[in-house]
Amino acid sequence: MQDSRLTPVLSIAGLLSLWIVAALLTDDAQILPPPWDLVPRFGQELASGELQHNLGATLIRVAWAFVLAMTLGTLTGLAMGRSERVNQWLDPWLVVFLNLPALVLIVLCYLWIGLTEAAAITAVTLNKVPNVATILREGGRALDPDLDAMAKVYRLSSWVRARHVIAPQLAPFIAAASRSGLSLIWKIVLVVEFLGRSSGVGFQIHLYFQLFDVAMVLVYALSFICVMLLIEWLILQPWERHARRWRRA
Numbered sequence: 062m063q064d065s066r067l068t069p070v071l072s073i074a075g076l077l078s079l080w081i082v083a084a085l086l087t088d089d090a091q092i093l094p095p096p097w098d099l100v101p102r103f104g105q106e107l108a109s110g111e112l113q114h115n116l117g118a119t120l121i122r123v124a125w126a127f128v129l130a131m132t133l134g135t136l137t138g139l140a141m142g143r144s145e146r147v148n149q150w151l152d153p154w155l156v157v158f159l160n161l162p163a164l165v166l167i168v169l170c171y172l173w174i175g176l177t178e179a180a181a182i183t184a185v186t187l188n189k190v191p192n193v194a195t196i197l198r199e200g201g202r203a204l205d206p207d208l209d210a211m212a213k214v215y216r217l218s219s220w221v222r223a224r225h226v227i228a229p230q231l232a233p234f235i236a237a238a239s240r241s242g243l244s245l246i247w248k249i250v251l252v253v254e255f256l257g258r259s260s261g262v263g264f265q266i267h268l269y270f271q272l273f274d275v276a277m278v279l280v281y282a283l284s285f286i287c288v289m290l291l292i293e294w295l296i297l298q299p300w301e302r303h304a305r306r307w308r309r310a
Contacts, residue, residue: 069294094276102280111265112284119261119285122178122250123243126185130242133186134193135235141194142201151194158191163249171257181253188249193238200234236301243297247289 077096084095106112141148141155167184174180208226217226254263262285269277 090276091273092275094279099276099280099283102276103284106277106280112281115261115265115281116284116288118258119247119250119254119263120288122182122185122253122261123247125182126189126246126250127239127243129182129186130189130193130246131235131239134190134238134242135197137190138194138197138199139201139231142198143204148198155191155194158187159195163188163252167249167253167256176257181250181258184253185246185249189242189246192245193242196234196238196241197231200231203234204230233301236297240293240297240301243289243292247285251285 080093081095084090084093087093090098103112137151141151163184166187170180170184170187174183204227208230211226250261251263251266254261255267258264262281265281266278269275269281
């Protein structure tokens with residue numbers, strides 16, 4: 062058990078070691094600064110409040126897009142998984158949106174809605190809904206008909222049936238969609254901010270990209286990666302293990 066907990070730490074230490082070796086071989090801090098060069102920059106951004114402000118702006122956009130995409134994608138996927146007629150109608154739409162480049166949707170939302178928060182969140186949400194719908198469609202198809210028949214025999218109410226029969230079966234699919242969704246959403250949010258927002262991690266990366274300041278690009282990128290890793294390790298992974306526990310019972 063201890064070894065399994067140490068593995069992620071050792072993996073990150075190995076990645077950090079590769080970074081240090083690459084920085085030393087490059088021997089040019091403007092191209093690839095070593096990790097210790099980022100510490101004073103990080104402290105400066107933290108002291109000024111810029112890092113917290115921009116991280117907060119990005120996280121708010123991620124949260125809104127995540128909730129909307131999971132809600133719409135889950136409802137769509139379940140409808141497609143439970144009804145073949147609905148699936149036949151919506152499957153072509155799903156294929157189109159799955160293969161439509163994220164950049165195209167972002168640009169179109171900005172052109173149609175304007176350079177607003179609504180356009181940014183809409184673009185991210187539309188990019189993620191098809192992925193959630195695809196995963197939850199399989200979840201809808203995987204629902205055990207015997208359990209459904211048992212619920213009808215015992216005349217369970219709709220709420221009890223949804224909570225104790227359907228939800229446990231769908232939980233692994235929702236967990237998988239959440240984990241993959243979060244990783245995709247925050248990447249798209251950065252592109253949205255890069256192209257048309259005046260705050261957020263993506264905006265700061267755009268700013269320092271124009272100044273060719275690699276160190277500051279890495280400060281903001283790594284700060285947000287750390288936040289996402291904490292969410293993954295402290296919330297999503299424990300929830301996924303909890304969602305799968307009934308299969309081991």
